[in-house]
Amino acid sequence: MQPLTRQQIHQQISASGLKATSQRIVVFEAMAALHGQHPTAEEVYQHLHAANPSISLGTVYKTLDTFVEAELIRRVLSEEGGKRYDAGMSPHSHIYCSNTKEIIDFEDEELEKLLAAFFSQHRLENFELKGFSVQLTGNKLEPGKQISITRVSK
Amino acid sequence: MQPLTRQQIHQQISASGLKATSQRIVVFEAMAALHGQHPTAEEVYQHLHAANPSISLGTVYKTLDTFVEAELIRRVLSEEGGKRYDAGMSPHSHIYCSNTKEIIDFEDEELEKLLAAFFSQHRLENFELKGFSVQLTGNKLEPGKQISITRVSK
């Protein structure tokens, strides 16, 4: 996917009922650039600070929470106790590596379907389900390399 | 399930290769007592402090992390950015209420089987899978009441 233009970002922010300030546009761009990295507020700030030295860390904190509330981005669940954010709004799961502390996006259509089917057959009373994700805990074997999924032939 | 005796706790801690100090036994008991609440270190400290005023908060922090490493307890993922712990070691999932900030245990044998089957048929390259669980995010509709799951007849 190609990056959004500033106009498109402006529009998205406005469409959520928020003022499209220059700070918000920059934070949104940074989140898009850090897609897949699930950054903390501090990391977003580091990323945008060189090009935008006047944007304060406090603003980044506040803006990210504002975006979550407006459902422009999501909070990512975390094992390590910091607040992390995810620009990806399409359904996907996360792998949590206990050793490397990485949080890795994990998209598998079959798994999504399996869960969607399960939760369409089971209703949670008194709960409005917005999304689900699978937490896989374990250790990455070779920290430098990627993790991939393959089907095992029966 | 009935509570473990101090001897049994002592044994479990020793079996993990840790010194079974009185502080660790008390922390373990507190975790068992707070089962289902996914407490923070501070909350564990609050719970045990009245009966054990000499145990320091720092020790509670350290002990909980030691227990996680020894796999006596688990970290629970959090949306809110604090470290939370779970004494329940049997497979179960969690429901995250964004509005009430609750984390609710959710056990469903059918779901566990479904996932176990999926991950036995799909191999993750470069990852040693230790466990999995599902996170459901959304909002509780009536904060006072409970959430329950019901099967929808086709």
Add this chain to the structure above:
DNA sequence: TTCTTAACTAAGAATAATTCTTAACTAGTA
């Protein structure tokens, strides 16, 4: 275009959460 105003931001203080340091203590073992 200019005006108006509610919403937003920078800066840094304040608070909360977590880790670190060090000297004293203790469980497990010889």
Add this chain to the structure above:
DNA sequence: TACTAGTTAAGAATTATTCTTAGTTAAGAA
């Protein structure tokens, strides 16, 4: 019973996050 590696209390230090306030700005109205 003594030894020693591992553990702990206390509080300092660090890190993460929120709050406060005065000034600024986007967006709609005149």
